[in-house]
Amino acid sequence: MRDTSAHDNPSATRTFVDDAPGIPFMTSHLPWNLEFDPAVAPTTTRVDLGEPWVVSCRVGRMSGRRRAPEIRNTQGEYAAVLMVHSGTEILTQQGRTTEVRAGTAALWDGVRPVECFSAASLVKSTMFIPRALLAGAVPDFDSVFVRTIENSATLRLLTGWLDVSMRQTALDRDAAHTAGRMAVDLLHSALARTRGDVSDSREVLLLQIKDFLDRNLGDPDLTLDMVARANAVSVRYLHMLFQGTGETAREFLRRRRLERAQRLLLGSGPELPVAEVAVRSGFDSPSSFSRAYRTRFGVAPREARRQSTAA
Incomplete structure (x- = not known):
């Protein structure tokens, strides 16, 4: 694993790039029990944006689950928004199943069991957010999990913003906090539009x-x-x-x-x-x-x- 942070800037946010074979997700995601296509080594890049962090990754065929042991081994309580760029990932949680296709997204809860599956190669980004940052601002919080967030202007703004943020390898702490705060606001907007609360132009x-x-x-x-x-x-x-x-x-x-x-x-x-x-x-x-x-x-x-x- 390469640490691509700026060594001469101790206040910079850190970027981790996993390029070794095996399962790199334990250093970038929350704990999961995962199985990968052995012919395709997964790669991930993580950037910390204040309290949230975002991980982009490429994997082959994949299946995984987070159950009680993985949840117990997680420090803190998080929600995660999965954004698929290429391929399809299926999420199942609390009796709900959604198919997250390229250009769409879905939110899953880090404190409850969840399963995922991808039948072929997959390119995606996942933003992890402390649950408290979302729970206070999203009405009926539990209802938004494992619901497809369709392609919209606000979702495209979110994925574009995170893509730009991921390219910055030496954000200072204030800039990282600003980027993370804006990303969470964009997620709020995408969720609001999915619930039909507001229009894209208003958001x-x-x-x-x-x-x-x-x-x-x-x-x-x-x-x-x-x-x-x-x-x-x-x-x-x-x-x-x-x-x-x-x-x-x-x-x-x-x-x-x-x-x-x-x-x-x-x-x-x-x-x-x-x-x-x-x-x-x-x-x-x-x-x-x-x-x-x-x-x-x-x-x-x-x-x-x-x-x-x-x-």
């Missing part, structure tokens, strides 16, 4: 607005009026776009600011003052930042840094 506009908010997190004077004007919509329509996402536009902005603050606070070491973390994250004062941080994470910023350093 693309919502993603545009979220991207605008992410790019302007550091502006403490940013208002929803400014956001609406910059994206050529009314404030009322801006609020409508966020309906069904699990949070309002204001809550989304606050959450993103706190996520950025936590990365700066815990990843920068003691040299970046807490007051500077507040400024860079768009809070108008250290005291308002401290209150918001304590409400979200249950501990004051300085204490969170102290605990992180001590660990």
Whole structure:
């Protein structure tokens, strides 16, 4: 297995390429019990994008299962979205079976038994996401598993975005988090369209607005009026776009600011003052930042840094 991370950049995200014969999936996927065509050595590439990670792979004929032993050996709880680029993979979980063809996708649950099968060669990507990142934003979470996500503009945006991200071998941590966050937002959009909640055009506009908010997190004077004007919509329509996402536009902005603050606070070491973390994250004062941080994470910023350093 080659580690293609940038050795001179310790803050870079890491890319792993498995090119040895055998079963490379144990270093890139969740634990599975897998059987492969012995004539075709599987290959995988993994890139970490903050909390999610994505794996692309090529395999021959394949069958596999995740049951109680594999689930027990998994650290953390994840959901995974399978995106097939060439070939077909069949997924079975909780009595449901779906055929994931080229250009389509499906979500499976990492905390429940699941089986997969491919009768011929297969090229695919799989993004693994902590379940908590999806459960709060996807209504009726259990209903979306093992349902075909049909080809759509948002699904093509997701696969294209992940393809671009996979080509970057030395993303710094902030860039990796941004790429992962955008990928999860695109997945939310693809799932929403599959459920019939929104149209592609509305979801693309919502993603545009979220991207605008992410790019302007550091502006403490940013208002929803400014956001609406910059994206050529009314404030009322801006609020409508966020309906069904699990949070309002204001809550989304606050959450993103706190996520950025936590990365700066815990990843920068003691040299970046807490007051500077507040400024860079768009809070108008250290005291308002401290209150918001304590409400979200249950501990004051300085204490969170102290605990992180001590660990």
